[in-house]
Amino acid sequence: MNVMLRSRWWSFGFRSAIVLYFIVLIVLPILGVYAQSFSLGWPPFRAAVTDPLAWKSVLLTIRLALIATVINVLVGTMVGWVLIRYRFFGRRILNSLVDLPFALPTAVGGLMILLLLGPGSAVGEAAERLGFQIVFHEPAIVIAMLFVTFPFVIRAVQPLLEEMDKSEEEAAYTLGASKAKTFVQVIFPTILPGIVSGAMLAFARALAEFGAVVLVAGNIPGKTLIASVYIFGEVESDNPQGAAAVSIVLLTLSFLILWSVNVIQSRRGRA
Incomplete structure (x- = not known):
């Protein structure tokens, strides 16, 4: 009896510790951001969110994150397909490199992009000769977002x-279906939930990226200033309410994305 009682108390204490850890690490900071954003009332919050620079930074972030997500869906699906369906020399090394953006500090990723594609690099000089620039413009932001979100679609697919x-593919081929038709009608419906969930996670991650982007974006207000850098600037300008107001726009959007991913995964689990 004493053993059972101690076991129950241990289990209760373990669960309580986990819940407390979750509350302190996740819930309280999120509630703090929402409280800070509305600390001066609704009018200042609305003014902060509708400020032209703030609104442009949010719209720019969403637009570029969508572009990066679409590219990730296309390239990530192909990379996942190649790594699973084909056997070749160096496959294991490439498969392990997929997770490099998770382990590498994002600021290092931004520095690599700056060195490889900047004005002094061979690629940067070639781009300038063709009449456009990569670093300190929107293409660099998209590349930085692609770098930090690269693994999501691959690991989901x-x-x-x-x-x-x-056997389903083989049956389709036996019935005379082409490779393209087999992919569209047999393979694609199977991997679609992974593509969608991976794309949503990549989009949410791209919205919040700071370290890789801040080094290559140029941070020109209204042109290349994304939301995370704008938030940092508001904090540096001693305007925590304005920073919090823009933060909860991204935070709420991320919540909706994660909720959608959980719904998709739960439906896939019941299927």
Whole structure:
């Protein structure tokens, strides 16, 4: 009896510690941001969110994050397909490199982009000769977002490809279906939930990126100033309410995305 009682108390204490850790690390900071944004009332919050520079930075971030997400969906799906379906020399090394953006500090990623594509690099000079620039303009922001979000779609698609029954493909080929038709009608519906969830996570991650972007964006207000850098500037300008107001716009959008991902995954689990 004493053993059972101690076991229950231990289990209760363990669960309580986990809940407390979650509350202190996640819930309280989020509530603090919402409280800070509305600390001066609704009119200052609305003024902060509708400020032209703030609104332009949010719209620019969403637009460039969408571009990066679309590219990630296309390239990430192809990379996941190649890494699962083909065997070649160096495959394991490439597969391990997919997770490099997770381990590498994002500021280092931004520095690499700056060195490889900046004005003094061979690529940067070639781009200038063609009449456009990469670094300190929108293309650099998209590249930085692509770098930090690269693994999401790949890692979401790979398990579905591994679990897929190849007999369905073979049956489609036996019935005379082409490779393109087999992919569209057999393979694509299977990996679609992974593509969608990976794309949503990549989009949410791109919205919040700061370290890689701040080094290559140029941070020109109204042109290349994204939301995360704008928030940092408001904090540096001693305007925490304005920074918090823009923050909860991104935070709320991220919540909606994560909720959608959970819904998709739960439906896939019931299927």
